[in-house]
Amino acid sequence: MELTRRDAVAALAAIGGAGGAAYGYSRLRDDDSPEPSSPSDEHVLDTMQAVAEVVYPSELSGREAFVEEFASARLATDDHGAGIREAVAVLDDHTDTWYDEQFVSLPAVVRENALENLGADVADEDPTGSTAERVRYYLVNELLLALYSSPTGGKLVGIENPQGHPGGIESYQQGPDALDR
Amino acid sequence: MTDRTPVSDASVCVIGAGPAGALVADSLAADYEVVVLDAGPRFDPDERVDRQERAIRPYYDRPDVWEMGGPRDDHDASGEWFYPLNHARVKGIGGSTLHWQGMVMRLHEDDFNSGSARGVGPDWPIEYEDLRPYYARAERELGVAGADDNPYGPPREQPYPLPAFPPSYSDSLFAEACERLGIDMHSVPNARNSEPYQGRSQCVGYGTCQPVCPSGAKYDATVHIDSAERRGATVIDRAPVQYLEHGPERIDAAVYATPDGEEHTQQAEAFVLACGGVETPRLLLLSASETYPDGLANTSGAVGRYFMDHLFAGTGGVVDERTRQNHVGFYTSSSQQFYDEADEEFAPIKLEFFNYDGPSPVETALSADEWGDDLLGRLREDYGNHLGIGALVEQRPQAESYVGLGEETDNHGNPVPDVHWTVDDRALRTIERANRIQERILNELDAEITWQVGPDGTGPAYHHMGTTRMGTDPTDSVVDPECRTHDLDNCWIASSSVFPTGGAVNPTLTIAALALRTADAIDRSLDS
Structure with missing residues (x-):
């Protein structure tokens, strides 16, 4: 199944300008922790593409354009964008320590191990939490939220109008055959 | 800078x-100088999509959505029963309609005569016929989508303003199952636009929907606050009333x-308490004085007493087939077939056929311990x-179920509300009965x-009722049949807190109908 830029636009329409995330990040910045180093937008987007390769199902095509469209818009929001950048920075710190490489520089097969080693697979998302919880919130769940609230991501599972997507009031009335139309 | 000085x-x-x-x-703003005070903020409608993200993401709990x-x-x-109050309400312009589901049914005729018809609680001092024209007005004001196909509902006089949402x-x-079992299903009145209505989207x-509608198709009270302001009313947000x-x-x-730490004094000819079934009695209790040592308007001792909610059974x-949930x-669809079988032994029941049972795939994904192909496999298996x-299910009014003042204090030093909630055996028996009906269908x-x-395992439906009950006898009720307090000539209460009994339908349409009726009473009083 193919993801499109229209899916990305739909996901952005569904979850908007990241005000929910801003709520968490603003609280994070109230503490005395040092300002994290801020990676470039290009590096952040490359990292999100690399994370998406791990967390998205293999039968999807069109992943790169979808992630670029969605992640660029989310990165452009002030508070939430800062949270994403910081999550990339702490993920890189982790892989530097364990693998002597930034996350994007790792072989694809090692990236999944790196995220699991960090605990991002079993962590609860938390924008103010541990490294694993922040990576889960700003990178892993950011991408899963975009995918599974989009029409194509929903159809993968069997629902054309997933929660968060303004897909109208026809599909709830239709039977399972509607998925094949 | 926002002007929050008195009018x-x-x-x-x-x-x-x-x-x-x-x-x-x-209702009153065109003819009178009206000021509205609310404890919470005026939320930006453009932020509703962001609040939706909070509603979906597992990090945020329900109260976080509306702060x-x-x-x-x-x-x-x-x-004895814990009450999760901050899950049950929103403070702000629009109040709890910002997070409600938007289901709007009329009470049944016997709900107004619960004591004489069912042997439970007092009769209301008004009849269904007294409220009937106001129900019709309320349906137009809220924009209710419905159909007159409920054979068990009370009599109607005109169509709903919007067509019902088609069945799922x-x-x-x-x-098919209910037909074989002889259980009648019918449509459900929704305060949600099945077509564009009065400038709001389909x-x-x-x-x-619960807890946030980004499109504005679901009715919320900002509709009438905006209208009141256009008619000249002044609305002051972040202005919690401390006492009267x-x-x-x-x-x-x-x-x-x-918010600047100041206190202001708003004078008026008439006061309307419309803070819901918890904060309304709390404000009266906080306003105790030498004249009213047990709380303002509380000569009866009923302020805060008889707290009721609806109990959930599911x-x-x-x-072995696809059911198309969570669109x-x-x-x-609903069934009120078992509603009026109520008596002393069993309470009224309203059945609801869900369109959102089971997991929402996106919410499951955000809490899963897998990703990639494993996650997709799990989502397909689960959904x-x-x-x-x-x-x-209706809860019986009981004096020992009450809203009082707690031992802790809020950010202004006032005692917090204490929801001391108890549930009666009739309600618990009725939950078992509802379960048996549900099992038969499944x-x-x-x-x-x-x-x-x-x-x-039952819990509340977040419908706060009964804490300033309506009646004709000042010794056992707080407000009269026009919702004016027995004790004070210029104080009305517009809230489900005036319900003497609760029935088993969602309360907001009755709240709205009573509010319109109360506005007429205030108009007559001020006019005279």
Whole structure:
């Protein structure tokens, strides 16, 4: 199944300008922790593409354009964008320590191990939490939220109008055959 | 800078900008100087999509969506049954309609005569016929989508303003089973636009109605606050009323705090308390004086007493076919067949056929311990075969179920509300009865039952009722049949707190109808 830029636009329409995330990040910045180093937008987007390769199902095509469209818009929001950048920075710190490489520089097969080693697979998302919880919130769940609230991501599972997507009031009335139309 | 200073020469001061306060304010604003005070903020409509993200993401709890919680909203729950108050309400312009599901049924005729017809609680001092024209007005004001196809509902006089939402695919599965069992299904009145209505969009199917509708298709009370302001009303947000200054027969002023740490005094000829079934009695208790040592307007001792909610009963399972759940966040079919079988032994029951049973794939994904192909496999396995039936059940009014003042204090030093909630045996028996009906329907569908909420696991539907009950006798009720307090000549209460009994339908349409009726009473009083 193919993801499109229209899916990305739909996901952005569904979850908007990241005000929910801003709520968490603003609280994070109230503490005395040092300002994290801020990676470039290009590096952040490359990292999100690399994370998406791990967390998205293999039968999807069109992943790169979808992630670029969605992640660029989310990165452009002030508070939430800062949270994403910081999550990339702490993920890189982790892989530097364990693998002597930034996350994007790792072989694809090692990236999944790196995220699991960090605990991002079993962590609860938390924008103010541990490294694993922040990576889960700003990178892993950011991408899963975009995918599974989009029409194509929903159809993968069997629902054309997933929660968060303004897909109208026809599909709830239709039977399972509607998925094949 | 926002001006939060009092309005001079105000005729009417409304406290609370939820649906009751908004409708009263809107009804009176063209003819009187009206000021509305609300404890919470005025939310930016453009942020609703962001709030939807909070509703979906697992990090955020329900109160986070509309910024409930913290010292402003601290509360106690000293009763046998815990009451999660901040899950149950929103403070702000629009009140709890910002997070409600938007289901709007009329009470049944016998609900107004519960004592004489069912032997439970008092009769209301008004009849269904007294409220009937106001129900019709309320349906037009809220924009109710419905159909006159409920053979068990009270008599109607005119169509709903909007056509009903068509039944869902899963409704059609239930319908086959219910027909075989002799259970009648019918449509559900929704305060949600099935077509564009009065400048608001048709429902677009975001699926997060409860707790937030980004499109504005679901009615919320900002509609009537906006209208009241266009008619000249003044609405002051973030202005929690601390107490009511009063003499023996009249309220003189509402003393409210503002974010700059100041206190202001709003005078008016008439005061309308519209702060819901918890904050309304709390404000009266906080306004105790030498004249009213047990709380303002509390000569009867009934302020805060008889706290009721609706109890939830539910059963769900999985079947060997696709059921198409979670496309929308509201339900489209119900059954009130068992409602008027109520008596002393069993309470009224309203059945709800869910369109959102089982997991929402996106929410499952965000909490899963897998990703990639493993996650997709799990989502496909988990989603798609669920069916669920809910029910609301009436709770008997009991003096020992009450809203009082807690031992802790809020950010202004006032004692917090204490919801001391108890549930009666009739309600618990009725939950079991609802479960048995639900099981029969699911068994008829050959469903494997996977969950059930029975008497041991039941919880509240977040409908706060009964704490300033209506009656004709000043010794056992707080307000008269026109919702004016027995004790004070210029104080009205617009809220489900005036319900003497609760029935088993969602209360907001009755709140709205009573608010419109109360506005007429205030108009007559001021006019005279």
